[in-house]
Amino acid sequence: MSPTAPTTATPESARFDLIYADPPWRYGFSRSASRAIENQYPTMTHEDICALEVPASDNAVLYLWAVAPKLPEALEVMAAWGFTYKSCSIWDKQRLGMGYWWRGQHELLLVGVKGKFSPPAQPLRRSSVFSIKSGRHSEKPAAIRDYIVSAFPHAKRLEMFARVASPGWAVWGNEVEPTVDVPGAGEFVPLVTSDGAEQLDLFG
Numbered sequence: 001m002s003p004t005a006p007t008t009a010t011p012e013s014a015r016f017d018l019i020y021a022d023p024p025w026r027y028g029f030s031r032s033a034s035r036a037i038e039n040q041y042p043t044m045t046h047e048d049i050c051a052l053e054v055p056a057s058d059n060a061v062l063y064l065w066a067v068a069p070k071l072p073e074a075l076e077v078m079a080a081w082g083f084t085y086k087s088c089s090i091w092d093k094q095r096l097g098m099g100y101w102w103r104g105q106h107e108l109l110l111v112g113v114k115g116k117f118s119p120p121a122q123p124l125r126r127s128s129v130f131s132i133k134s135g136r137h138s139e140k141p142a143a144i145r146d147y148i149v150s151a152f153p154h155a156k157r158l159e160m161f162a163r164v165a166s167p168g169w170a171v172w173g174n175e176v177e178p179t180v181d182v183p184g185a186g187e188f189v190p191l192v193t194s195d196g197a198e199q200l201d202l203f204g
């Protein structure tokens, strides 16, 4: 997928300096329907995630969650939304998961920038590793969202694919009352297959 900036007609005043997104990545296989992510929430195709018209300001930062096997796709999403990859941090979930290459215990939080956007002030730069015990399926620690706020307290913030509405954030997702529109996603088609590999590739 070629890196193209979103062609949003949204006026700058209705766009956001800081985007925090946790996409519903779709996996190709699930041997047992009971293990499918779609039992937790609907997923989206890579193409549909890339096609979202993210209402980012001309100068903005993106924090994008990625699971290890989806790292190439996550970098493509970042580029498709108009951001340039800068760095990443790791969330150590303090709980051993599944996986083929590793028993997965972490997720990645990628950081990208659009236009000009300065990193956090030096005293606010913290370790790139967050060690926080995981909670319910796919839930990301509130402490990480809180850190992002503390790093950019004056940024106009949007959480995409939110499951809770957090004070100080605009939110969008199908499990919250959205406060903004994010056009561009194609029609949702649930995907649960009855054959193929078990969904162990979640964690690589």
Ligand SMILES: C[S@@+](CC[C@H](N)C(=O)[O-])C[C@H]1O[C@@H](n2cnc3c(N)ncnc32)[C@H](O)[C@@H]1O
Pocket: 022, 023, 024, 025, 041, 042, 043, 044, 138, 139, 140, 141, 161, 162, 163, 164, 172, 173, 174, 175, 185, 188
């Ligand atoms: C990985 S989860 C987000 C988890 C969240 N960050 C948390 O900490 O609880 C992805 C979310 O995207 C939502 N979602 C799936 N398809 C969607 C769509 N087409 N439009 C909006 N949200 C969608 C799912 O229902 C789910 O709430």
